[in-house]
Amino acid sequence: xxxxxxxxxxxxxxxxxxxxxxxxxxxxxxxxxxxxxxxxxxxxxxxxxxxxxxxxxxxxxxxxxxxxxxxxxxxxxxxxxxxxxxxxxxxxxxxxxxxxxxxxxxxxxxxxxxxxxxxxxxxxxxxxxxxxxxxxxxxxxxxxxxxxxxxxxxxxxxxxxxxxxxxxxx
Amino acid sequence: xxxxxxxxxxxxxxxxxxxxxxxxxxxxxxxxxxxxxxxxxxxxxxxxxxxxxxxxxxxxxxxxxxxxxxxxxxxxxxxxxxxxxxxxxxxxxxxxxxxxxxxxxxxxxxxxxxxxxxxxxxxxxxxxxxxxxxxxxxxxxxxxxxxxxxxxxxxxxxxxxxxxxxxxxxxxxxxxxxxxxxxxxxxxxxxxxxxxxxxxxxxxxxxxxxxxxxxxxxxxxxxxxxxxxxxxxxxxxxxxxxxxxxxxxxxxxxxxxxxxxxxxxxxxxxxxxxxxxxxxxxxxxxxxxxxxxxxxxxxxxxxxxxxxxxxxxxxxxxxxxxxxxxxxxxxxxxxxxxxx
Amino acid sequence: xxxxxxxxxxxxxxxxxxxxxxxxxxxxxxxxxxxxxxxxxxxxxxxxxxxxxxxxxxxxxxxxxxxxxxxxxxxxxxxxxxxxxxxxxxxxxxxxxxxxxxxxxxxxxxxxxxxxxxxxxxxxxxxxxxxxxxxxxxxxxxxxxxxxxxxxxxxxxxxxxxxxxxxxxxxxxxxxxxxxxxxxxxxxxxxxxxxxxxxxxxxxxxxxxxxxxxxxxxxxxxxxxxxxxxxxxxxxxxxxxxxxxxxxxxxxxxxxxxxxxxxxxxxxxxxxxxxxxxxxxxxxxxxxxxxxxxxxxxxxxxxxxxxxxxxxxxxxxxxxxxxxxxxxxxxxxxxxxxxxxxxxxxxxxxxxxxxxxxxxxxxxxxxxxxxxxxxx
Amino acid sequence: xxxxxxxxxxxxxxxxxxxxxxxxxxxxxxxxxxxxxxxxxxxxxxxxxxxxxxxxxxxxxxxxxxxxxxxxxxxxxxxxxxxxxxxxxxxxxxxxxxxx
Numbered sequence: 004x005x006x007x008x009x010x011x012x013x014x015x016x017x018x019x020x021x022x023x024x025x026x027x028x029x030x031x032x033x034x035x036x037x038x039x040x041x042x043x044x045x046x047x048x049x050x051x052x053x054x055x056x057x058x059x060x061x062x063x064x065x066x067x068x069x070x071x072x073x074x075x076x077x078x079x080x081x082x083x084x085x086x087x088x089x090x091x092x093x094x095x096x097x098x099x100x101x102x103x104x105x106x107x108x109x110x111x112x113x114x115x116x117x118x119x120x121x122x123x124x125x126x127x128x129x130x131x132x133x134x135x136x137x138x139x140x141x142x143x144x145x146x147x148x149x150x151x152x153x154x155x156x157x158x159x160x161x162x163x164x165x166x167x168x169x170x171x172x173x
Numbered sequence: 174x175x176x177x178x179x180x181x182x183x184x185x186x187x188x189x190x191x192x193x194x195x196x197x198x199x200x201x202x203x204x205x206x207x208x209x210x211x212x213x214x215x216x217x218x219x220x221x222x223x224x225x226x227x228x229x230x231x232x233x234x235x236x237x238x239x240x241x242x243x244x245x246x247x248x249x250x251x252x253x254x255x256x257x258x259x260x261x262x263x264x265x266x267x268x269x270x271x272x273x274x275x276x277x278x279x280x281x282x283x284x285x286x287x288x289x290x291x292x293x294x295x296x297x298x299x300x301x302x303x304x305x306x307x308x309x310x311x312x313x314x315x316x317x318x319x320x321x322x323x324x325x326x327x328x329x330x331x332x333x334x335x336x337x338x339x340x341x342x343x344x345x346x347x348x349x350x351x352x353x354x355x356x357x358x359x360x361x362x363x364x365x366x367x368x369x370x371x372x373x374x375x376x377x378x379x380x381x382x383x384x385x386x387x388x389x390x391x392x393x394x395x396x397x398x399x400x401x402x403x404x405x406x407x408x409x410x411x412x413x414x415x416x417x418x419x420x421x422x423x424x425x426x427x428x429x430x431x432x433x434x435x436x437x438x439x440x441x442x443x444x445x446x447x448x449x450x451x452x453x454x455x456x457x458x459x460x461x462x463x464x465x466x467x468x469x470x471x472x473x474x475x476x477x478x479x480x481x482x483x484x485x486x487x488x489x490x491x492x493x494x495x496x497x498x499x500x501x502x503x504x505x506x507x508x509x510x511x512x513x
Numbered sequence: 514x515x516x517x518x519x520x521x522x523x524x525x526x527x528x529x530x531x532x533x534x535x536x537x538x539x540x541x542x543x544x545x546x547x548x549x550x551x552x553x554x555x556x557x558x559x560x561x562x563x564x565x566x567x568x569x570x571x572x573x574x575x576x577x578x579x580x581x582x583x584x585x586x587x588x589x590x591x592x593x594x595x596x597x598x599x600x601x602x603x604x605x606x607x608x609x610x611x612x613x614x615x616x617x618x619x620x621x622x623x624x625x626x627x628x629x630x631x632x633x634x635x636x637x638x639x640x641x642x643x644x645x646x647x648x649x650x651x652x653x654x655x656x657x658x659x660x661x662x663x664x665x666x667x668x669x670x671x672x673x674x675x676x677x678x679x680x681x682x683x684x685x686x687x688x689x690x691x692x693x694x695x696x697x698x699x700x701x702x703x704x705x706x707x708x709x710x711x712x713x714x715x716x717x718x719x720x721x722x723x724x725x726x727x728x729x730x731x732x733x734x735x736x737x738x739x740x741x742x743x744x745x746x747x748x749x750x751x752x753x754x755x756x757x758x759x760x761x762x763x764x765x766x767x768x769x770x771x772x773x774x775x776x777x778x779x780x781x782x783x784x785x786x787x788x789x790x791x792x793x794x795x796x797x798x799x800x801x802x803x804x805x806x807x808x809x810x811x812x813x814x815x816x817x818x819x820x821x822x823x824x825x826x827x828x829x830x831x832x833x834x835x836x837x838x839x840x841x842x843x844x845x846x847x848x849x850x851x852x853x854x855x856x857x858x859x860x861x862x863x864x865x866x867x868x869x870x871x872x873x874x875x876x877x878x879x880x881x882x883x884x885x886x887x888x889x
Numbered sequence: 890x891x892x893x894x895x896x897x898x899x900x901x902x903x904x905x906x907x908x909x910x911x912x913x914x915x916x917x918x919x920x921x922x923x924x925x926x927x928x929x930x931x932x933x934x935x936x937x938x939x940x941x942x943x944x945x946x947x948x949x950x951x952x953x954x955x956x957x958x959x960x961x962x963x964x965x966x967x968x969x970x971x972x973x974x975x976x977x978x979x980x981x982x983x984x985x986x987x988x989x
Contacts, residue, residue: 010891014899021903021926025910030918031249031311037922038304044929051896051940056948058293060932062337063955066300067330068925068962070307074326075966076918077311077319079973098912105905109898116894136290136350138945139952147949154956161960168967211651316532320554320870388645389717392871399870479717480645482871483554 009050016043030076034069041065055136176279184285188265192421197227199420203472210476231413239409242313249312254407254414257305260298261421267291268428269353271438271456283438283457284353291352292344295429296337299384303329305418306386306393306403313406321402324483325393329384331490336380338498339373342505343433346370356437363444367434372501374434376494378467381426383490386419388475392483427467428460435463529557534873536565542639542877543884547861554869561861566888574848579605579679579814582848587673589852590886592635593628595664596827598677603758604823604834605679606808608816615760616804617681622760622797623694624667624676625825626790630701631660632828632881633783633790637708640780640878644721649711656704659697666690679814681807691798698791698798705787713784722777726864726876729774736863737856740830741782742880746774752826759825764796776879783881815843829853829881850889854882896937904930917972917981921965928958 020040027033041064048057143151201216201223208215216223241250271283288294303326310322344350346366347358359365367374383390394402404415431437438460440451481489535546544565550557570589574582586597599621606613613621638653661671666687668676676683712718728738733746743750751768753761769785771778818840824833830853837847857880864876903926910923932951939947973979 007891010895014895017899018902018906021906024922024926025906025914025919029246030916031246031308033919033922035249035252035304035308037925038301040926041929042301044933047933048936051936053936053939053948053951054288054290055293056936056951058290058297059952059955062293062297062300063959064925064929066297066303066333068959070303070326070330071962071966072918072922073304073307073311074323075969077307077323078970079918079979098909101912102905102909105901105908109901109905112894112901113898116892116898135945135948136293139948142945142949143952146946147953150953154953157960158956161963165963165967168964168971207647211648212655213651316530320530320532324554391645476648477711478646479641479712479715479721480871481717482721482869484869485720 006050010047013043013047013050016040017047031073034073034076037072038065038069041069053135053139055139180279180281181285185266188270188285189262192262192265192424193417195424196417196420197231199423199468200230200416201227202468203420203475206469206472207476210473234413235410237409239411240406242315242406244314245406246312246314249308250406251411253305253309253312254411254418255305256308257302257418258414258421260302260305261418261425264295264298264425265428267294267352268425269356269432269437270460272353272356274456287351287353290350292340292350292355292429292433295352295425296333296340299422299425300329300333302418302422303333305415309407309415310393310403313403315406317399318403318405321393321399321405325386325403328386328390328392328486328490331487332380332383332390332494335490335494335498336377336384338495338502339376339380340433342373342498342502343370343377345502345505345509352432352437355433356439359436360439360443365434365436365439370434370501370505372497373505374430376498376501377430377433378470380494381430382471382474383486385422385426385471387423387471389478389481390486391475391480392486423468423471424464427464427471430467431460431463437463536562542882545858545877545882545884545887547873547877549865549870549873551870554871556865556868556870556873559862559865559873561858563855563858563884563887566884568889570889571848571850575845578843579816579845582845583677583679584673584675587675588885589850589889590632590827590829590832590854590883591672592883593632593828594672594674595624595628595676596632596825597832598674599625599759600823600825600827600832601834602677602679603825604821604836605814605816607823608819608821608836608838609679609811609814611680611808611810613681613808614805615802617806617808618760619797619801620682620686620806621677622764623794623801624664625759626794626797627660627663627694629790629828630787630794631657633787634660636783636828636878636881637712637780640875640881641708641712643874643878644718646711646715646718649708652704652707652711656701659700663690663694663697666693678807678810680810681805685806691801694794694798698795701787702791705784705791709784713781719777721871721875722780722879723775724773725776725868725872726879727773727775728860728864732863733774733860736860738830738860738880739853739856740826740828740881741779741786742830742857742860744769745771745779745782747772750831752824752831756824758823760797761793763800764793766793776875779879813843816840820847824851827853829883829886830857852886852889854880854884854886858882858887893937893941896933900930900934900937903927903933915980915982917969917979917984920981921962921969924961925958928954 017040020036020043023036024033024040027036041060045057045060045065048054048060204226205215205223216226219225219229241247266285267288269282269284269287273280273282275281306325306329307322310318310320310325313319343355343366346362346369347355349355349358355366362369382388386393392402393399394404399405404412407415436443438456440448440454440456440459442448442451530551532549532551533546534549536544546562546565548560548562550559568588570585574585577585583598583601586601587594589597603613605611634653634657638650638657641647641649641653664674664676665671667690668674668683670676728736728746730743730746730748733743734748734750738746739750747770749768749770752758753766754768766789769782769789771782816838818838820835820837822833822835824831826832831851832853833851835847835849835851836845839846860880861876864880865873868876907923907925907927907930910926911920914920914923932954935947935951935954937947939945939951969979972984976983978984
């Protein structure tokens with residue numbers, strides 16, 4: 004029961020802040036709502052027993068990536084609102100249409116789900132005896148070692164790319 | 174019911190209040206210690222030897238007019254001090270002030286909670302604290318604070334990388350992310366990690382100074398360059414919150430360094446039988462003494478050293494601290510594997 | 514003047530940020546206003562705006578009689594008021610072709626050098642404070658206080674002394690004063706070492722000052738820099754040696770020069786000047802002759818028509834007075850000061866280009882200006 | 890009771906909000922943030938399944954997603970900055986150098 008309340012509260016916050024991220028005029032406010040959104044996603048991970056991932060979510064997303072966004076927003080101090088220019092080829096209506104269609108589908112699934120409920124989540128989410136961090140670490144360094152290394156290469160390439168792009172004199 | 178709700182609640186209340194009192198008295202301590210270093214007396218007027226000065230300061234700051242600049246971003250301007258204060262306080266949830274002791278026939282642990290990602294929790298919560306500074310600078314809609322917050326965001330992110338990388342080698346030694354387990358590991362391995370990981374200790378200390386914006390890394394609030402930095406436009410209680418957050422962060426860094434490197438609540442030489450009588454001193458006293466040493470060190474450094482320049486600071490972070498941290502990590506890993 | 518172009522990449526360009534440093538800023542040493550054009554944290558250009566402390570001392574002087582002007586010169590370089598007094602009095606003496614007794618010249622030398630130490634104390638304190646070392650500030654002020662005590666004993670004032678008269682001194686030194694000056698020298702020698710211990714070999718201090726604001730000797734001369742700012746660039750120009758006044762031709766001392774002309778060298782020059790000043794004070798105090806303290810000054814000071822320029826070495830550099838007398842009235846016809854701070858401030862624009870914001874405060878500190886003297 | 894379907898619905902809704910953001914907004918920074926929302930939606934799904942299946946594989950993939958998001962943000966923001974220096978705009982509709 005407590006878990007259900009927590010889930011609904013967190014889910015409502017996630018969706019609410021996500022809507023605010025997309026709709027807010029002021030970019031800085033938008034970034035702030037994004038941080039809040041990520042913090043609630045981290046809370047959701049805790050609810051799912053993924054504490055390590057929750058910590059990583061806060062550390063990397065909220066404390067790293069979004070700071071980068073904020074940094075760029077501050078550097079790009081805008082003289083005119085970015086939304087002024089309108090592209091005639093833009094298919095805004097299509098976006099809303101698509102969203103409406105998927106929303107309809109979601110509603111259908113939700114209704115169907117409440118009629119034929121699926122198997123509930125395991126009561127106390129998976130916290131193996133050895134601990135969540137060990138479990139993830141073990142998987143990362145055994146079965147998924149190569150993807151892990153590739154990811155690190157990706158980050159290296161991204162770092163170099165970002166430096167090259169942002170550097171003034173090459 | 175009592176164990177589940179009442180005792181944790183009581184612990185939270187005690188820790189929060191103790192922290193806030195400690196933070197206000199840190200201000201006095203800093204003023205006093207710096208004054209002594211500079212052959213002055215420091216505050217002497219309010220109460221004997223100025224001991225009531227923090228209360229006078231608090232009253233002054235509370236009744237001062239709280240100005241919001243006309244062209245500031247009002248919501249963000251108001252939220253920024255709170256954003257910087259909250260992470261500084263919630264970090265205390267995982268800091269172990271002592272082991273589990275029996276109190277009035279009841280087992281009570283001298284920490285609010287012990288989660289299995291404790292250290293990671295501290296690092297991640299601390300990384301959110303940077304928003305307070307960035308947003309304060311941005312929302313003031315003023316040039317000096319903006320420069321300061323650009324400086325702050327770059328500085329804090331860079332040093333966070335260095336500190337986190339260094340902490341990994343400590344985690345490698347302890348084999349756990351839980352703060353309590355790290356202290357226990359120091360007991361079981363018969364060594365404080367400051368002796369096992371001297372480089373890591375120095376790196377974390379330097380990184381901690383930079384993370385808390387303390388001299389010689391106090392660029393975001395360099396009064397001589399940026400007229401006060403990110404809090405130039407703040408006054409009254411909102412300014413006080415920034416001020417308190419900085420000191421709360423100092424206490425956090427001291428506590429974390431104590432826990433990770435100086436054996437937390439353990440007395441000196443915990444495994445030497447002859448010194449067993451040291452266990453009669455309450456464990457949290459040791460913790461407080463060790464933390465105090467670091468706080469004193471922070472103040473001492475502030476009284477002594479000039480300030481780094483922005484580019485030098487970044488160079489130190491990226492070209493010295495991070496490579497050293499990685500090197501330390503690699504060496505620790507190799508030694509650990511060889512010992513196994 | 515050489516214009517140093519800041520390189521912009523052709524493709525990526527950010528807009529410049531104009532910030533206004535001063536007139537109310539913690540490290541502009543008074544009411545200096547510097548308008549900085551920044552590219553990120555780098556200073557592209559700067560504009561020095563002065564005049565916030567202008568009181569028209571030069572024009573005022575043309576409406577005061579010769580004795581009253583001494584009091585006005587106090588208000589120029591108010592951290593070294595006695596030096597300004599001496600400079601003015603010597604100029605008028607030169608105009609009057611008046612002989613000053615030896616005892617008075619010795620006392621003038623001692624006072625000038627005490628002022629140099631006091632001024633350098635204030636400089637080292639504020640300069641270190643600008644760079645973030647706050648303790649040196651209070652240490653330096655502690656010693657400056659001792660000098661102010663000596664001055665108080667001599668003339669009764671602690672900041673604006675009015676301590677000189679045309680032709681000599683207003684009063685003789687109090688009994689026991691010389692002994693106290695020597696005692697002060699002993700204390701000060703140890704304390705200079707204390708400042709240097711905190712700064713000279715400090716890594717951060719070295720990083721903050723070495724290679725910052727390099728200016729070559731010829732360029733510094735070209736910009737009209739003077740005093741320690743010029744000597745830091747390796748030009749051995751010191752009015753005390755080149756055109757000795759007071760009793761400087763009777764004492765031994767060295768002109769300190771730097772090599773690289775950066776902020777660190779200017780710092781080292783001033784630190785060594787502390788020691789040289791102490792050396793001069795020692796010699797002058799020990800060799801102070803007996804005799805009258807005022808020369809044969811006419812009752813009504815009314816120099817013959819003519820003009821004269823006379824310069825002395827103030828703590829900041831060459832402090833010159835150009836005075837024209839019409840020979841008819843009891844006040845100068847034209848009175849003009851060549852203030853060292855003003856001339857040194859001209860170099861600021863050249864020095865800060867291409868450096869970072871944090872260096873601007875270090876550079877303002879390193880040229881050691883007093884706005885009272887800049888604006889007059 | 891909370892079932893995986895709940896998590897999937899949440900994830901899908903978040904995904905859609907992200908997609909609408911990408912389609913509708915013209916501020917490129919907001920578009921990037923919408924993409925972050927989409928990635929988070931994916932992560933929620935992965936972690937929910939990881940919890941359901943009682944193994945950590947989903948979480949491992951979520952970590953990879955975070956790594957990719959970090960890389961994307963670094964390069965993407967670098968491009969935005971470079972573009973802004975050139976054109977003084979961050980309106981995506983004005984970024985049509987390659988079109989005609």
